[in-house]
Amino acid sequence: MDIGIGLFGLGTVGSGVVKILQENMDQITKRTGSRLTVKHAVVHNLNKPRHGFTQDFPITDNASDILDNDDIQIVVEVMGTLDQAYDIIKRALNAKKHVVTANKDLIASHGQELVAIAEANGVDLFFEAAVAGGIPILRTLASSFTADEISRVAGIINGTSNFILTQMAINNLSYAEALKLAQDKGFAESDPTNDVEGFDAAFKLIILSNFAFGIQPVLGDLTINGIANLTDTDIADANSFGYAVKLLGVAQRVGDTKEAISIEVAPHLVPFTHPLATVNNENNAVLVNGESVGEVMLYGPGAGEMPTANSVLSDLTNVATDLALNTPGRPFNSFNQDLNLAKPSQRVARRFIVVEVDDTPGAMYSVTGMFAAAKISFTDLKQTPAANGTARLVALTHPASDAQLNVIRTTIRNADGINLAAEYKIFS
Amino acid sequence: MDIGIGLFGLGTVGSGVVKILQENMDQITKRTGSRLTVKHAVVHNLNKPRHGFTQDFPITDNASDILDNDDIQIVVEVMGTLDQAYDIIKRALNAKKHVVTANKDLIASHGQELVAIAEANGVDLFFEAAVAGGIPILRTLASSFTADEISRVAGIINGTSNFILTQMAINNLSYAEALKLAQDKGFAESDPTNDVEGFDAAFKLIILSNFAFGIQPVLGDLTINGIANLTDTDIADANSFGYAVKLLGVAQRVGDTKEAISIEVAPHLVPFTHPLATVNNENNAVLVNGESVGEVMLYGPGAGEMPTANSVLSDLTNVATDLALNTPGRPFNSFNQDLNLAKPSQRVARRFIVVEVDDTPGAMYSVTGMFAAAKISFTDLKQTPAANGTARLVALTHPASDAQLNVIRTTIRNADGINLAAEYKIFS
Known part of the structure; x- marks a missing residue:
C-alpha cells in the first residue's frame, strides 16, 4: 500500500523525519507492508535553506496544499506553535486524515477535544514524540501496563x-553559568522560562498522567516549581547527604486508600543509589511504579533531531499497521477514570529544608520551636556559617505533609531574622 | 466479550497471573472491553497447596481438559519445562487457541516453528515474559523501533x-559466598549452572536478537562465557580502573559496513558512568542503540512472581484487543532478515586482561613481547605481587579483535611460567 504523508514544519524534527523515511525506506516498507512517502511539506519561511535530505516533494506555505490533497493520508505536525497547530490538526482530522504530532503544549491543553474529533472521524491521532523525545513511554504505558494498577x-x-542541574553538580557551576552553557550548546532557548520554570515538564506530565491514570488534568491542577531559585550551595548540601537534585514531574496516587492524585513538577532530592539519580545532562527518564510490575524505568535522549523524529516514525508505522489491518480510529490511550486531586495534607514526603537565621543567642531555639509546633521532626541536621552574620541550617525531615509545610512557611514569613531559603521533597 | 483462559502451571508466575486477573478485573474489562477469566488450570501435582487467590476454576492434571475445552480461547503456559510445553503449545495452536508463554528456552529453541504454526492457524503467540521479567522490551522493540536501524x-x-556480581562488588563476598547468598534468598537454584554459565542469558539474547535484527540465531551461533571463573580480585581491579563487572548479553552489528552480527554472552567491564553499571542485584536492564534514536535503556525487575505475571497480562490484554478488532494471527515480531555471523577479526573491543607470571627477571619483558607480537597495546597497566612468588599484571588495552586474543591465548598456553587468568571485553 502507498501511504502519503503531509508534513507541517521542516525544522529539526521535520528534517529528521524525512531523513529516516528516505534512509530506511526499504526496512520500513518490509516491516509495515506499506510505502510511506512525503508528498508535500508546508512551512512558514520558504526561503530557509534545508539540508540533509533529498527534496523530492513540493514545499509551500499554504496549509490547504496538504489538507485538500487526496494523496495524503497522514498529516505530521512538527511546527512547534500552538494556535496554528490546533487549527491545522482539527482541519486534518475532520478531513479524515490521520495525525501525528510532537506538540506537547497542544495535546496537554486540547488533547481531550482532539482525541474525540479523531475518534468521531475514525482516524488515528498519535503523539509519542510529545513526551520524553526518543523514549517510547506513551505506547509502553498504553500497551504493556494495561492490566496493572499504576x-x-x-x-x-x-x-x-x-x-x-547536572552541570551545577558535576562542574560546580552557578545556575547562571550553567544556563549560559546550556544556551551556548543549543539546549536552552534565549528565553528559558518554559524549561527552567517547569512549564515544559508540566505539559508532559499532564500527558503522562492521562496515560498512566486515565485522568484529564489541566495546568491549574498541578503544583509547579522550577529550578531558577536553586543555588549551587543547595546542591552541594544535598550531595553531602547522599542525594542528587533533579527536576522531577511526579504524578502519584496518595491518601489512605490511594484514592487521590497528586501531580507536581518540582526539584526533588533523589538518593544517589536510585536509577533516576544517574540520569545526567540532556537525557530523560520516566519511572513507572505498578502494583504488579514494581519499578520500571525507561531512559534515553529527551530531545534532539533524530530521537524525536524516531518517535514520530514509530507513530507513522503504527498508523500504517492500522491502515493495513483496517483498524484505525482507536484512541492512543483508552484509559479513562476520575480521581480527586490530593489535598495538601495528603501530599506527604520527607523534606530537605534550608533556613537562614540571624546568628544570635536563642535563634536556633526559636527555629526548632517553630518546626516542633508544626510537628515536623528532623532526621539530619547541619549548621554552617552563612553570609552577613547569619547561620545556614540544613535539615532533612521525617515525612511531613504540604499542609505542615504551609504552617512553617507562614510562621517563618511572620517572624523576624529567619528566612526559608529552600524546601524540596525527598524522592523515595 | 467473554474470553476464557486455560492455565498450564500454577507455580509462582501462574498464581501471579490469577491474582492480577482477579484483583484488577474491573480495570482490565474497562480497558480491553473484554472479560478475561481463568476457566481451568492444569498442573503436575494436584496435592500442592495453593494460596493468594480465589480458586473459582477447576484444577486437573490432564492437558486435554484445557486443549479440548471450547470455552477457552487463550492458553497460558507457565510450567517452565521444555518438552511438555512444546507439545502443549503446538496442540493449542493447532486447536486455534491463542498462546501466551513465559518459556524462554522453548521460544529460543523452537520459536520459528511455533510462530509459523500460529500464523498458519490465525492465532496469536506472545511471550513478553520470556525476556527480562517485568520489562516490556519485546513489545517495545516490535512497535516503537520499527523504523530505526538497530x-x-x-x-x-x-x-x-x-x-x-553485585554482592561480590559491594559486600566484598567471594563468588562462592555470593552464590550461597543468592541460593538462600531464592534467587539461585541448587544447581545454578543455567544462570551462572550464561545459558539463561543466551536464550534471552537469542529472542532479543530476533526482535532487534530479524535474525534466527541458534545456541551454537553464540559465544557464551559465564561468571563462575570471576574472582573478587578481578572485580576489585576492574573497580579500581573505574569499571563495574556485569554479565552482559550483547548482540551487535560489526564489520566495516556493519554487515555482520556478533552475539555474545560474557562478563564485561562497564564504565561506572554508564547507566548499565548502576543496575544492581536481581534487576535487569536492556540497552538499545538505534541509528536514529541513539541509546535507550529499559530497566526493571528481571524476575519475580508479580513482575513476570504482569508481562503475561500485557500479552493477554493484547490478545484481547486483537480479538475485539478481529486482527489476531500477526506474528509478535514481523522483522526478518539474514545477517552473517561475525568473524573473530570483526569482534573488536578494548580488553581487561589479567596475566599471572613467575616473578623472575625478564618475565615481564617476555609477556609484553607476546602482546606486541599480537599487535595488542595497553592503555593502562598495573602490577601487583600475587600468591606463590608470582606477579599479577592487570592491563586495559586499546581495541583488539577476538582473532588477536586467540593469538595471545595460544602463545601463553604454549609458554612456561605464565597464565592468562582473566580476559574480558570493555563495554562502551
Missing part, C-alpha cells in the same frame, strides 16, 4: 533543566 | 548472576 509515574522530562 | 542490543538479562 501507583506513580515520575520522570526527568525536561532535558534543559537536567543539563543545568 | 546497531546493538545489550542487556543485563540474568538476575541471578547480576545479584552475585
Whole structure:
C-alpha cells in the first residue's frame, strides 16, 4: 500500500523525519507492508535553506496544499506553535486524515477535544514524540501496563533543566553559568522560562498522567516549581547527604486508600543509589511504579533531531499497521477514570529544608520551636556559617505533609531574622 | 466479550497471573472491553497447596481438559519445562487457541516453528515474559523501533548472576559466598549452572536478537562465557580502573559496513558512568542503540512472581484487543532478515586482561613481547605481587579483535611460567 504523508514544519524534527523515511525506506516498507512517502511539506519561511535530505516533494506555505490533497493520508505536525497547530490538526482530522504530532503544549491543553474529533472521524491521532523525545513511554504505558494498577509515574522530562542541574553538580557551576552553557550548546532557548520554570515538564506530565491514570488534568491542577531559585550551595548540601537534585514531574496516587492524585513538577532530592539519580545532562527518564510490575524505568535522549523524529516514525508505522489491518480510529490511550486531586495534607514526603537565621543567642531555639509546633521532626541536621552574620541550617525531615509545610512557611514569613531559603521533597 | 483462559502451571508466575486477573478485573474489562477469566488450570501435582487467590476454576492434571475445552480461547503456559510445553503449545495452536508463554528456552529453541504454526492457524503467540521479567522490551522493540536501524542490543538479562556480581562488588563476598547468598534468598537454584554459565542469558539474547535484527540465531551461533571463573580480585581491579563487572548479553552489528552480527554472552567491564553499571542485584536492564534514536535503556525487575505475571497480562490484554478488532494471527515480531555471523577479526573491543607470571627477571619483558607480537597495546597497566612468588599484571588495552586474543591465548598456553587468568571485553 502507498501511504502519503503531509508534513507541517521542516525544522529539526521535520528534517529528521524525512531523513529516516528516505534512509530506511526499504526496512520500513518490509516491516509495515506499506510505502510511506512525503508528498508535500508546508512551512512558514520558504526561503530557509534545508539540508540533509533529498527534496523530492513540493514545499509551500499554504496549509490547504496538504489538507485538500487526496494523496495524503497522514498529516505530521512538527511546527512547534500552538494556535496554528490546533487549527491545522482539527482541519486534518475532520478531513479524515490521520495525525501525528510532537506538540506537547497542544495535546496537554486540547488533547481531550482532539482525541474525540479523531475518534468521531475514525482516524488515528498519535503523539509519542510529545513526551520524553526518543523514549517510547506513551505506547509502553498504553500497551504493556494495561492490566496493572499504576501507583506513580515520575520522570526527568525536561532535558534543559537536567543539563543545568547536572552541570551545577558535576562542574560546580552557578545556575547562571550553567544556563549560559546550556544556551551556548543549543539546549536552552534565549528565553528559558518554559524549561527552567517547569512549564515544559508540566505539559508532559499532564500527558503522562492521562496515560498512566486515565485522568484529564489541566495546568491549574498541578503544583509547579522550577529550578531558577536553586543555588549551587543547595546542591552541594544535598550531595553531602547522599542525594542528587533533579527536576522531577511526579504524578502519584496518595491518601489512605490511594484514592487521590497528586501531580507536581518540582526539584526533588533523589538518593544517589536510585536509577533516576544517574540520569545526567540532556537525557530523560520516566519511572513507572505498578502494583504488579514494581519499578520500571525507561531512559534515553529527551530531545534532539533524530530521537524525536524516531518517535514520530514509530507513530507513522503504527498508523500504517492500522491502515493495513483496517483498524484505525482507536484512541492512543483508552484509559479513562476520575480521581480527586490530593489535598495538601495528603501530599506527604520527607523534606530537605534550608533556613537562614540571624546568628544570635536563642535563634536556633526559636527555629526548632517553630518546626516542633508544626510537628515536623528532623532526621539530619547541619549548621554552617552563612553570609552577613547569619547561620545556614540544613535539615532533612521525617515525612511531613504540604499542609505542615504551609504552617512553617507562614510562621517563618511572620517572624523576624529567619528566612526559608529552600524546601524540596525527598524522592523515595 | 467473554474470553476464557486455560492455565498450564500454577507455580509462582501462574498464581501471579490469577491474582492480577482477579484483583484488577474491573480495570482490565474497562480497558480491553473484554472479560478475561481463568476457566481451568492444569498442573503436575494436584496435592500442592495453593494460596493468594480465589480458586473459582477447576484444577486437573490432564492437558486435554484445557486443549479440548471450547470455552477457552487463550492458553497460558507457565510450567517452565521444555518438552511438555512444546507439545502443549503446538496442540493449542493447532486447536486455534491463542498462546501466551513465559518459556524462554522453548521460544529460543523452537520459536520459528511455533510462530509459523500460529500464523498458519490465525492465532496469536506472545511471550513478553520470556525476556527480562517485568520489562516490556519485546513489545517495545516490535512497535516503537520499527523504523530505526538497530546497531546493538545489550542487556543485563540474568538476575541471578547480576545479584552475585553485585554482592561480590559491594559486600566484598567471594563468588562462592555470593552464590550461597543468592541460593538462600531464592534467587539461585541448587544447581545454578543455567544462570551462572550464561545459558539463561543466551536464550534471552537469542529472542532479543530476533526482535532487534530479524535474525534466527541458534545456541551454537553464540559465544557464551559465564561468571563462575570471576574472582573478587578481578572485580576489585576492574573497580579500581573505574569499571563495574556485569554479565552482559550483547548482540551487535560489526564489520566495516556493519554487515555482520556478533552475539555474545560474557562478563564485561562497564564504565561506572554508564547507566548499565548502576543496575544492581536481581534487576535487569536492556540497552538499545538505534541509528536514529541513539541509546535507550529499559530497566526493571528481571524476575519475580508479580513482575513476570504482569508481562503475561500485557500479552493477554493484547490478545484481547486483537480479538475485539478481529486482527489476531500477526506474528509478535514481523522483522526478518539474514545477517552473517561475525568473524573473530570483526569482534573488536578494548580488553581487561589479567596475566599471572613467575616473578623472575625478564618475565615481564617476555609477556609484553607476546602482546606486541599480537599487535595488542595497553592503555593502562598495573602490577601487583600475587600468591606463590608470582606477579599479577592487570592491563586495559586499546581495541583488539577476538582473532588477536586467540593469538595471545595460544602463545601463553604454549609458554612456561605464565597464565592468562582473566580476559574480558570493555563495554562502551
